[in-house]
Amino acid sequence: MSKAIFITGAGRGLGTDIARQALTAGHQVVATGRRPENVLKALGGEHDNLLVTALDITSTDAAQAAVDAAVTRFGRIDVVINNAATFQAGYFEEISDAQMRAQMETNLFGPMNITRAVLPVMRAQRAGHIVTISSIAGLVGQEFCVAYAASKFGVEGWMESLRYDVEPYGIKTTIVEPGFFRTELLVDASTSWAELSIDDYAERTKTTKAMWQSMNGQQAGDPAKLADALLKVTDLDEPPLRFVAGDDAIPTAEAKGRQITAQATASRTLGSGLAHTDAA
Template sequence: MVDVAKNGFKRVWFITGASRGLGALMAKAALADGNAVVAAGRNVTAIAERLGESPALLPVALDVTDEAQAQAAVKAAVEKFGRIDVLINNAGFGLLGAVEESTDADVRRMYDTNVFGLLNVTRAVLPVMRAQRAGHVINMSSIGGYRAGAGFGPYSSTKFAVEGLTESLRAELKPLGIHATVVEPGYFRTDFLDASSLMVAKEVIADYDETSGNVRRRAASMNHSQPGDPEKLAQAVVKLVDAPTPPLRLPLGTDTLKAIAEKNAYVTEETETWKALSASTDFSA
């Protein structure tokens, strides 16, 4: 094993989906900050081309849906750097379409990556962090992980799952000295709305034209003009990792902040409206 301290690395990051988009930018920012990075993705050549060669970089092949590959990637990381301090579960993709328009096959494929793939990698990394009694698990969610809307129901459901898993992880890992955070980006100017990252349901049902159909049109017009700066997001994640007491949730982008405030206000109002009925279901004293 390599002694990380002697080699001068600040921390060792393990990032999934690191060949492009936010994953590649976070890897680049982590390297610039003096960290070692295990950059995992299906296309190792693309990772090497994007990030270059460095003694602080280990590109590893990883399809997160393959549990054996996740175990092998973690083993390679520990053999190279001796530890894993930060796990960023970034691999994932979206599905745009009404719930009824979304096929079983497409939804299951998305869950395999966004949820079950995240679990595969997390289960592979946690024994390392538990042995260290230190680490930080960062799960990439979305503005859609806090509030869902027309056109993104199945996708949001995967991110709602990520939010719930992260809340549980935080409670389970805190006594072991390990942090857990869910990051909730809004719309950032990446390729997420391209076909490489976003499936669009093939079936179009006319009854949903004003809801999900409208979202399809807006997504196409918004592509590559989103308000968020992805390089600033990468720098924000570096600051998150450096924080001595990181939060459970980190919303990124003014659009996410607005969505959270609006949903919180709605939940408060609706809860108050139905409070009497809600309270009436307890056993009588």
């Protein structure tokens, strides 16, 4: 069945793959990006089922305008895929306050802006599916990823709780937790490096930054295959709350689950029996 699918960050990387495959499958696609001309070029030009519109996800006004344009063109929005994101790399002390806040504005508040604009449409329809791309870094903290992980951990908590808010109106939610895919997250347009410099971190920063730069274009995951899997998830009658994607991500998520269970068990001696005596 054809759906109207709204995609952020459709000008390159995974967003382009999702939009391209959705069009091939016969869906109506709203493909958004900061530079609509780049989105249109990436998708091969005009298409009867394609609306390309400018969108800065950090702007609430732009989010509302893009949603209004989508409804005007296609009459409804069945699926939102919050894909647009950036990667702020670096050690915490070397990341400026402005950089940390910018990471949150894009990766956390950006998807919130889009979702806030689209939920009245989906509530009126009594149907819809909010899909937000998180990361395995939203489950597992990693060195040099403190800002990115913080933003994605935020996405996880927001989306997991949002489920309960919107479920009574027929709206589904899915968090996507990819591992390392050969998207364009590590290109200069998507990655920022810490702008401060502290001697204690200098050698580690140099080495770790070079390691991350060397990974660009070498990641094992195929974003076209991930796009195909995501579209299949949106076709499910009961989509999962979490979709862990990638041969690297699945065992990592499983190990995290075991680690949390072990930590909860280890906390039992000191963490139990802390209630007020009159609460028994």
